Ligand SMILES: Nc1ncnc2c1ncn2[C@@H]1O[C@H](COP(=O)(O)OP(=O)(O)OP(=O)(O)O)[C@@H](O)[C@H]1O
């Protein structure tokens with residue numbers, strides 16, 4: 001059985017076919033890219049996988065669970081975490097609280113246990129705090145733990161969002177344009193970070209990115225979408241030399 | 254995470270002790286008018302703190318507390334009235350079995366008020382949380398009215414418009430403030446736990462909350478049901494304070510009063526809700542004179558009933574425009590904060606020769 005598969009995944013918004021017959025299979029531990037011009041349907045693919053849009057047609061299977069139609073929080077609990085193209089932190093809360101919130105789905109205490117501060121809850125609260133600090137250390141934000149997350153610069157917000165996604169304990173991580181808004185230096189750091197996280201947490205990573213240099217460096221293989229249709233797939237070299245991809249990006253004359 | 258945990262616990266115990274001493278003094282020496290205001294303060298602390306849990310902390314703007322308080326008030330009153338008293342009151346139609354024969358002590362009746370109201374809140378949550386934002390406000394507002402109309406028309410349960418009279422005046426300062434302390438303690442601890450963090454996540458960004466595995470629906474339900482429980486208990490306290498209840502008592506005005514309190518206190522702050530509950534209760538008493546006829550030399554202003562409500566509404570409007578964060582914003586009381594405020598004073602005093 002494959003680790004993760006989609007079959008003929010299709011999303012229609014009224015008359016608009018945003019994604020058409022999208023098929024992909026991910027092996028454990030891979031880093032796979034999804035690229036394509038603006039409005040190609042990339043984020044829509046993520047939204048279907050993560051449970052935000054119920055697919056109009058097709059199936060998604062993750063570790064033998066059919067996840068099409070499940071709710072977003074259920075899919076996260078099954079082990080698929082995501083970040084957002086337009087960063088969505090809880091900006092009013094502190095950096096460490098953002099990560100602790102993501103731990104909430106992993107605790108066993110009841111709310112009564114939490115109110116009475118029973119031993120199980122106290123253990124879990126400690127575990128949440130220490131675990132969150134550990135994830136922050138990994139992405140290099142531990143010294144900012146008590147800052148309001150909204151006050152962080154853009155690049156750090158992106159890394160915090162990754163730490164928060166990790167705290168849900170995922171096996172598959174979906175990153176929607178993680179390098180957007182970063183300078184070349186930050187992008188290189190991000191690249192090292194993603195590789196390190198993949199190795200430390202046995203992650204499989206599926207990412208959307210417009211920064212071609214970054215994608216070509218980090219991905220082992222990739223898919224190209226244009227107007228919702230898959231127009232190419234293969235290794236970075238194959239994609240770089242693909243006629244249809246070049247046409248899609250440059251626009252047909 | 255929390256610094257000086259032990260010291261803060263001791264300070265809390267001391268503060269509660271001082272509060273209890275104060276209550277003892279009040280119960281012994283204060284006039285019945287002063288005692289009534291103090292009871293009202295406790296009652297509104299209970300109601301505002303629990304209303305804030307769903308509206309402020311979880312960010313689900315809803316307008317149903319009058320319904321919850323009504324359910325709690327009727328439930329507990331029907332339990333503490335003796336079967337003979339009930340038979341006497343229900344003159345138009347006899348009371349329904351088994352309500353007529355049930356009889357329970359005050360504490361049990363409060364607990365029952367909480368449980369019954371929480372159960373109603375739980376059931377109500379399923380349809381209500383299918384919608385968000387403005388629609389949620391409208392649906393819950395409708396629910397509040399429905400409960401009132403039902404109370405008016407279910408003659409064999411509520412005695413209709415006649416209401417229930419002769420309820421024993423069990424509510425004294427010990428009961429009202431005892432329940433208020435338990436309520437605030439419970440809610441503050443819930444908010445400061447992982448569950449409270451999850452509720453705040455739902456308030457700030459429901460989409461992101463779902464992405465990190467938080468079931469937004471169930472956390473709204475948790476906040477709503479908990480809020481219903483304590484509002485029901487508050488209803489019981491109310492019924493045994495004023496000893497006569499009828500459907501007209503539970504109009505939208507009650508909800509509106511609570512809304513003013515949680516906005517003035519700062520939506521999302523339990524501390525703020527408590528402070529504002531006390532300020533608004535005292536303020537309401539203080540402002541009583543505006544509803545009486547006023548004579549300046551030659552100008553005569555006749556009595557205007559409802560004038561206080563106008564003033565409160567104006568305060569609410571001004572706050573929404575100029576001071577949306579209220580007294581506390583989303584901050585909470587903490588001993589660390591108080592001691593940090595006192596520190597400069599201490600240093601200043603020490604420096605003086
Ligand atoms: N909820 C929605 N309702 C209607 N149309 C939508 C919705 N979401 C996306 N679309 C449309 O679907 C198409 C694909 O959008 P999508 O956001 O997936 O593109 P994308 O590849 O992520 O683009 P970008 O690189 O700009 O992020 C667009 O035409 C968009 O307008």
Ligand SMILES: [Mg+2]
Pocket residue numbers: 042043044085
């Ligand atoms: Mg996109």
